[in-house]
Amino acid sequence: MVTAPGQDHRRALVVGGSTGIGRGVADAWAAAGLDVTVLSRSAPAGPGADRLRWAATDLxxxxxxxxxxxxxxxxxxxxxxxxxxxxxxxxxxxQDCDVSEWRRQIDVNLHGLWLTLDRTLSALRRTESPGVFLGVSSEVVYNAGPGRSGYAASKAAAAALLDSLAQEQTSEAPGAEALRVVQALPAGMVDTPGIRRRRPEDFDYSAYMTPASFGPLARELAATSGAGLHGAHLVVDGDGSWRPVTEAMPVSQSRTLTARTAP
Structure with a gap:
């Protein structure tokens, strides 16, 4: 069930937008006057949640x-x-990961993206100005490391999927000019509920980015429909500025892991 009415002149959809970076994007788009629907397992909560529609979704x-x-x-x-x-x-x-973990990473990080593209591209092409698709990427696409094999593989495949789509939109295919594809990733770790579940209770998050860092880019995409950014991979910094990934590779968040000792 969809709840909470919003604006009605321009519509936006955020898959995975109840918390984290997706929520930062959803809040920015709602503040810019878009009628935003969030698809996620949990309902958006806290300040600004009343401006978002929500439909319960399990990818x-x-x-x-x-x-x-x-x-x-x-x-x-x-x-x-x-x-x-x-x-x-x-x-x-x-060696310590099982197939259920792998399948969930594929279902959420990759297959869910494919399904979203499959169902929304035609709606993005039906607007007066070019529609824009924003994929949230990760430094792991460029920095595969130990302990992140499934996450790295699924996110790299997702980035390649969006790159291929972006190149198709620059071809001579009919309607190609009606859609722009942009990918963005945080320059560092982001303070999100998902990350907090993996950290000690006394962990210091003062050096972490916040989801609101993605607000300026989201507002830019809403205002310009991604003009000049089609096909770009952008690194978003904590202050909300962004730069092409080609200017400097994102910093790796990998760390050395040791094999689990068998009992």
Missing amino acids: TDPDRVTDTLAAAAAEPLHAVCYSAVHYGSGRALF
Whole structure:
């Protein structure tokens, strides 16, 4: 069920937008006057939640996800953001991960993106100005490291999927000019509920970015439909500024892990 009415002149969709970076994007788009629908397992809460519509969505249930996405894309969409992510229960060597963890990472990080594209691209092409699709990427795409094999593989595949789509939009295909694709990733760790579940209670988050850091870029994309940014991979800094990833590779967040000792 979709709740909480918003503005009605331009519509946006954020998959994985109840918390984290997706929530930062959703709040920025709502503040810019877009009618924003969030698809996520939990409802948006806290300041600004009343400006967001919400539909309960579990990306590991593809049949129901397809129906929910179809309903969200029944009318033209000005902007779509895919921010849903499954990191895993914690960093672990490949030998310590099971197939259920791998499948969940694929379902959320990759297959959910494919389903979202499949159901929303036509709605993005039905707007007067070019629609914009924002994919939330990660430094792990460039810095595969120990303990993150499934996360790295699924996020790298997602980035390649969006790169391929972006190149198709620059071709001579009919309607190609009606859609722009942008990818963005944080320059450092972001203080989110998902990260907090993996940290000690007394952890110091003062050096971490916040989801609001993505607000300026989100507002820029809403205002310009991504003009001049089609196909870009952007690194977003804590102050809200951004730069192309080609200017400097993102800093790796990998760390050395040791093999689990068998009992």
